[in-house]
Amino acid sequence: MSAFTDPFSIGGKTPEIAEHAAVLVIGAGEAGMAAAIEAARSGAQTVLIDEHPLDSALFGLDVPFHFGQRADGSVQNQGRALDQIAQSHPRLDEAFEAGVDVRLGVTAWAGFVNGPTAHGLPKPVVALADVNRSWLTSFDKLIVAAGRRDLGFAFPGWExxxxxxxxxxxxxxxxxxxxxxxxxxxxxxxxxxxxxxxxxxxxxxxxxxxxxxxxxxxxxxxxxxxxxxxxxxxxxxxxxxxxxxxxxxxxxxxxxxxxxxxxxxxxxxxxxxxxxxxxxxxxVPNIELLDQLGCKLTYRENQGGHVPLLSADGQTSLEGIFAIGDCAGIASEEDGSRRLQSWTRAALAAGGLDVTVCQCEEVTRRDLLDVRPPRYLDREGAGLRARSLQTLLADGPVNQDQIKRLTRAGMGACQGRRCREQVTALLALAGGIEPGAVPLPSYRPPLRPLPLSVLRDGHEHPGMRSGWDVWFGIEGQFDPYWTIK
The missing domain is CATH 3.50.50.60 (FAD/NAD(P)-binding domain)
Known part of the structure; x- marks a missing residue:
């Protein structure tokens, strides 16, 4: 039998990997900085990145934190912002002396490893970007110290x-x-x-x-x-x-x-x-990168919600990938999910249902619970009027991804960072279930909003470019519908 090679397969046509790090540490907070210094002192070639100072545009998008337009004009000056961030890291000089390659203002916007749907990567990689460009970095060991983010909460006027x-x-x-x-x-x-x-x-x-x-x-x-x-x-x-x-x-x-x-x-x-x-x-623990890589997660009420499953030495379910600091769980004496449920009940009683819960897509609590489509679509059809969260619950457990696709709650630029937990709380209350029973919604790269200018120089493998218009051999799949006879 003769072997057949699909000329349109993406196998062996991976993008160029720009660099390799023996140890790549993401996040220069206390945990990430300590891990990077220790790794470098042990003799490992170590790269430490931190997304701060942010591109000034991200302050307005409330990523990674909910800044609420309360940053003054000085954040527009990248040099001044870099100087302030550098001064705020007490162990930065120690990291330099240990030989750590410290890079501030660099974002990790995706991670890729071989798995059930990908087999062609020569090594696991993380996609990085600064204000000018994007590139891929492979690694032997990845330490994620991505920290925490804010828990959003809606009330009339929170926009x-x-x-x-x-x-x-x-x-x-x-x-x-x-x-x-x-x-x-x-x-x-x-x-x-x-x-x-x-x-x-x-x-x-x-x-x-x-x-x-x-x-x-x-x-x-x-x-x-x-x-x-x-x-x-x-x-x-x-x-x-x-x-x-x-x-x-x-x-x-x-x-x-x-x-x-x-x-x-x-x-x-x-x-x-x-x-x-x-x-x-x-x-809330910043677990987006860990989740997107495929690390197994679990829900722990007293640690901030979804957290990675870790071994005794901090390794995730994926070999060579570790999580430390707040992204691995935020220790709390309180039951965070039950506390949010109580706050949500109080907010519903005080503010009602016609309060925007997803600011990016302008989805209200009523839209969410009635499972109404976006305002720019027809919302008054008989089938749509007959649909509600209760009709969906009759078909099986509530699923946040299903609600997202029907209402667009969580589909904005922040990818649910301001509304994800609120949506979970509302669905749990309406469905009479625990918040931990509501599946974590999906999200896709880039995990941070990126300007197209950063990605413009990232070309596909030449083998991909030569057949992009008939990917997988489906001729005409990218032809405009109005040209099809």
Whole structure:
């Protein structure tokens, strides 16, 4: 039998790998920096990358953190931003002395390994990019120290400039020194909320209040006493009813008292002046790269949600790929998912269903629960009116990917970073299931938004280019439909 080779197969036609690292570390926080220094001192050729300072355009897209348009104009100056980020890394000189190849302002936007659907890679690779170009780096060992991201939370007016996350606030005050707000209200009365408030106060920011839906604050007693001593007002059993402001951003917020059922008490509303609302309900491990590589994940309520399954030495389910720091799980004394469920119930009672939950695609809570298509499509057909989350639940367990495809919730530039956990909470409440039973939605490279200019010089293998218009031998598959007779 003669062998047959498909001329349109992608086998053996992989893109060029620009470089190789014995150890590639992603994330220059405390965990990533320590791992890189240790690897270099052991004699391994080590590359350490960190996405900060960000391309200035990413601040407006709220990636990787929810900046809420509260970065001042200094982030537009890449040189100044680089200098601030470098100064904020206390062990940077130590890394250089150890021989670490440190690269700031470099993003890991994808990872590729051989698996069930890919067999042609000579080595596992990570796709990297800076503000000018993109390239592939292969590795012997990959250490992911991608850290945490902000937990989004919707209420009427949360689309206004000035609603931001706790991780973003920390980054702007300590790493970029570019926070543009003056008077903030913190939403969340756990350890994160209280420590965020204290840190902001010590940074010279006026903190007007901490708001907590539960009847008691869950922060440690010594931290609570420190906040009281700092003169910060505390509002337990309370919820934001709405934020008000202008195109410039938040100007005031109305909070209402909650009864024992988390319902708002009539006539209890009060207005508080502020220009920033800091969401500090919790934090989420950055597992996108690990998930996209194919590392097995599990759901752990007290570690921030989905986290990688790790061996005793921190190795994931894939050989040679490790996870450390907050992306491997955020230790918490609280049950984060149940806490978010309580906050979601309070928000539904105070703000109702007609509140945008996915800002990128303008999907409201009602759109989500009624499984309504995007506004630019016909939404009034008889079949669509008969469809709801309950009709889907009758067919089987709720699936966030199915909801995403039908409503577009989570399909925007942030790929669900602002809404993913909120969508999970709503689906879990409506379906009467635990949040951990709602599957993690999918996402695709690039895991960070990238300008086309960064990708323009990345060409396919010549063997791919020669037959791209008949990929897999299907003639005319890319012909415009209007030319087909």
């Amino acid at each position: 206004l400039p000035g609603v931001m996350g706790a991780a973003a606030l920390h980054a702007l005050t300590h790493h970029y020194r570019a926070f543009a707000g003056r008077r903030i209200l913190v939403l969340g009365g756990g350890r994160l909320g209280f420590e965020t408030a204290l840190d902001a106060k010590h940074s010279g920011i006026d903190v007007v209040a901490i708001v907590e839906a539960a009847p008691v604050f869950s922060a440690p007693n010594d931290v609570i006493e420190a906040v009281k001593a700092a003169g910060i007002a505390l509002h337990a059993s309370s919820m934001i009813a709405r934020a008000e402001g202008s195109a410039a951003g938040v100007e005031r917020v109305e909070i209402v008292a909650l009864d024992a059922t988390l319902a708002p008490i009539a006539g209890s509303g009060r207005m508080i002046d502020c220009d920033t609302i800091c969401l500090a309900l919790g934090a």
